[in-house]
Amino acid sequence: MNTETKPDINIDRSVGDFRYDVDYAFDAGVGLTEKTIDYICDVKGDPDWVRKFRKEGYKKFLEKPMPTHWASKDLENIVFENIRYYLSQGQVPKRSWDDVPEDVKRTFERLGIPEQERKFLAGVEAQFDSEAAYSNIKEAVGKQGVIFVGSTEGLQKHPEIFKKWFGKVIPSGDNKFSALNSAVFSGGSFIYIPPGVKVSHPLQAYFRINAQNFGQFERTLIIADEGSEVTYMEGCTAPKFETATLHSAVVELVALKGAKIQYITVQNWSSNVFNLVTKRGLAHEDAEIKWIDCNIGSRLTMKYPGVVMKGRRARGEVISIALAGDGQHQDTGAKMVHAADETTSNIISKSISLGTGRSTYRGMVHIPKHLKKCKNNTECDALLINANSRTDTYPAITVRGQGHSVQHEASVSQINAEQIFYMQQRGLSEAAAMSLAVNGFVNDLVQQFPMEYSVELKRLIDLEMEGSVG
């Protein structure tokens, strides 16, 4: 289906819902066996230790049951043997947009990536199905010794740093999907920030699924050396297919002594994507890891960004916004593991359910007995728009020992008819009134996003609300 799409076409509700035909030079075919893994290793030229790591991951994936005893039964609808695990045009990402093949480039241009890069980013990686098509950082940032490359290049050219941390924050057997990712991972970013370097502009990765029945399994590893600071943003889209698509990433962050990492996600997958992602950071002494996570798209998202506070006075934070529209389930939350004295964690989660949408908050906070002066604050607020919308909250807070401070607040609210009437009386349509109220509900969190993203977020919420009122 080669659609000759004009740039001025009336783009549908989802900006990412379009697709150009692309020729793939490398295709691992449908289904997953050891052969699939060997194919991926051969194409990528993986060293032996990676091949071994993948095969161990595959074994664990087969052993582990689906977590349907606590998670959504919808997981059973993923048919692993129908998925294509590796598709690419080639393995070497281009350093200039001019060198990116035309069929892929026009996708990213339509999504506005090169433009954003010029305007406000320190570096960009653009992944198309299994591999990055483009990866580059601004010269000034590169001169500071910052490494920002794809995972394949990272493990091949920087094995001494890569190997030290890869799979250490999230072991391959952490869960069924981290095991699957370990077996077939491809793409994602490898970032290293040298000691004391503060990257002033964000680095960005953009993930695009273009092919049908495809699984995207990127793997990101970010290491911020002592006293360094970095902000990383990721965005993602896919066209809407009739069949289910799987996105299962693993993201590991390491903040060494006094380092700060801020990781921002705006997830806008189309509503046929299973988005099952494992994200965790390791914060050393005086380090800070902050996840800012926004989930708007997908059919089912399961994602609980975590921080293991390993060093004294380490801080972990998760700020999360979820919008579950008709037929969507956003199952999100946070994991905070306190593993040193005087560590502090903060979780703020706001969810909006509309139509038959369902949002679930799962939070795990763990403070063991032998520690002193740890602090956690958890706030989760849910907003229900329609009578058939649903929200659930499962907080699991384990605090042992004395002298800790833990606070938990949760609320569920509805936009009431009187508020809507009040706003309509001022001349706003019902949909505009709903949008305004919903934007108001998440406003304090949206302000934590960089300006360009908060504008985008507001626009996405407006689009969702437009469809939600009769």
Place this chain on the structure above:
Amino acid sequence: MNTLSIRNLHASIGDKPILRGLNLDIPQGEVHAIMGKNGSGKSTLAKVMAGHPDYTVTSGDVLLNGQSILGMEPDVRARLGLFLAFQYPMEIPGVTIANFIRAAVQARLPEGEELEATEYYAKLYAKMDELSIPRAFTSRSVNEGFSGGEKKRCEVLQMAMLQPRYAVLDETDSGLDIDALKVVSSGVNALRGPEVGMLVITHYQRLLDYIVPDKVHVMAEGEIVLSGDKDLALKLEAEGYDWVTAKN
């Protein structure tokens, strides 16, 4: 023709009739007051005109400059120039006053036309100064944590910014001390003029010392039972509502 006309209006909530054949004409340029006991249907009248979904109009009509507005969505009526200052303004958490009014002003512009931000703020600040509203208010969430007086001043600010053709003020004096009452009244008086018709709903005569009406109507059991000039309000204050009922 430049009149807000209410014709033989019957309206109920559930099965309970509240308005029972109410007639009233408010020409642009005039200020009318409706007085009446609690439960006489004053606030219902305001809500029915604005299109509140809880009320059903069973017969009659409301015409804005000759055009029937019944059956229109509340926002369509508002954009035609009908404004209601609420007795109990709603809180909208997370939405600042500046953004709220801006969205309302924007909603009145033709499609594709963008509100000019500097002009908007210049006008907003000027109106806020007239109403003695501190600048810091623009970044506060609409009505959230406001005192009674602040809420009412914010209603009048919205009215000033939206420049309605007809404004209904529902118990705008309730919950105000005398100083706040003076500020709110002078704000309302500043908006009087040949282009705007006002309906001031109040329980007490006190407000009408500050907003002097052209006509006063007395409402009882869902109807206008007596109309007169501003002296009628004084008479009512002296004699009480029972005087009207006894007189009928």
